[in-house]
Amino acid sequence: MDITNIKLDKTGFPMIWVEEIKAYIHWLPVTKVQIEYFLCDSPVNKDFNESWYNELLELNRRVSPRQAKKKDYWQLFLTGIQPEEAQAFAEWCGENYRLPTIDEWNKTYRSIRNVAAVGSLPADLNLTGRSKAIAEKINEIGIERYRINPTERKLVDQLMMRYGVMEWVEVSNNAYNWGGMGQPDPGFQSMIRTPDNGTPEIPRDAKKNRLRYYGFRLIYQE
């Protein structure tokens, strides 16, 4: 991963270059703020209207970036979304945006699993507005989480691949073609699993039901 090679997506949120997959990947799981640009900008579309968003907010409420705390910061991220809906967001972002495959997600994760967190990172991203507020808040919460053993804090924690949300990834070995990677904060969704073993969670009835702890991030690959 090259943390000096940054690209901003259509909403002004950062993506970081990952040499191992030759693609940019979102710095954090996609936030509600990002999806809100999509909702406001998309053409008149009955699929993504007030009731759609309210349905998602009922699963995981919204918190303002500066008001987020360790006990509710996952409310910054968009969850409850289904993979096809996330793909619609990717299409809106532009060409070459898509959800990662399980392989791409794992390669990214492994490349930074043992890399120490970079203290100057939020500032280095040169962000503005709400993307900056979110990056700073997440960093602050991460520091608080590892206050006893700061050296244990790794880049995967800064990118919220751990203690973030469960993220949709494309898999090819099940009928649904989608699985989950990552590890939510136990305050949001407790589970005895880590991304370390590289196997995705395959949710049951995902097509029928929204999963409150499932979000996503995108990659950009030319």
Next chain:
Amino acid sequence: MPQPKCPFCFNKHDFKKSRKCPNSSRKGNPEENEEIPRQFIEQYNQVPPLSLVTMGFKQHGKTTYLAALTMVLENLYRILPGTTYQLLDQYTVETVTEMRKNAISGNLPNPNQIAVPRPMFVNIYGGLGPNCLVLYDVAGEIYHSVYENSNDKYIQSLKTVKNVLFMVSLKDLEEDEYRLRINDLLQRYIEGMQHLQMPVANHNLIVVFTKGDKLINQAEYGLPEKVNEHFLKDRFQKVTRLSSPVDILPNFSQDEYMIELQEVSDLLKDYTRRVVPGGGAFIDLAELNNIGLYFTITSATGGNPVNNRMQVEATRYCVLDPYFWALRLNEPLAVSEIHMLLDGTKESDRIYTENLASIYEELTTYSDVTTHYVGQSRIASVAGQPPPTTKPRVLRPRLVGPILEKFDENSLAMVLAGGEILDLQDFTNSTWRERLLLVAFGDEEYQPWQNQIIFRKGDDLSLVTDQFRQLIITDSSL
């Protein structure tokens, strides 16, 4: 671009149809409506109005001052080459002709009678312009007693100005043994504005101590030396004495002059607090109400008239000083655009039962107004187009962030909502805190927001526009 507001009734009309004000009848001919000068409307943005309203007790020199100001501006080309003027309607021409006649004969103008003041329109071009001076001379009698409802019609002009000429003759207050005090006049102003449902905060009073010739260099008044010096060395004092030579000031700097005026104002403020009976209470009451005070001292005639007639040709001291303050305090609002954001969710029906066009009309007097539906970046009505009267076909989430972030930093927004705006709190620490008015349609607020009005059933929409005007004034003063 800001749209003209009628200088007679202070509302908006369709000026393309007619320049006649449907709400005001012509002075002396109630059968005919007042007509707004063509240039006032057509050059509204190139020659913006500078409205001046006088406030003061009877015979404290309001009418004489306005006549002197008009005369000085008319002859200012003698000192500031390139300064010229244009009288915009017949009433103004007749009034100025009368003033000229009085100036030649030495007669003082007759005090204004109680009536709805009819404005004069004078376009000023050159170094001190361009602007269209709109002068309202309000009769002083109405300020002598506690404010009455029947006075509303006389002071409507106060609605339109941010800066009031607050005229006080200290000599006359003294001769009246201070039965009326400077503080009483301020109370009348505050009461009047309350009657008009207008906020007073961030408005300015340009205090004009009139008849300064009776105060300057008079030991018993003890004006600060610097004030005496400024007054006596006024470089415009002889401008109306056409037989007297004057020094041309080709490099006159208004900015430098304002520094001097600020110093004089500070000294006079201190003097008012220390020496003028009721002066301390006056200043404290103004500050309590967040009203700006700027002090000047003038003499419209330079001496005492005898039987209302000047014995010598008038020398007019510091007559331009209040005008300079008005120019400075009237500098164009830094508002580039105004955006109305309309809730389009299920709970927003009530918003569309209100006359949104009337809010739009009011806002267009300040700047271009565009309309968006909340939750939709695409514009719903462009500048010059009234807001939609119905909800959007597809209901959008109650979001404003992606819309607000597209606007520039000099714009203002009014959000009309029937429920909580999901992302408004994201902007609590941004400049939108001072630039956005949230109008919550309901019985209580849906969320905390600094600039917010709860609009209940039966409330008058003027509450909303008055509150928004406050935002404009604050933004401009910043």
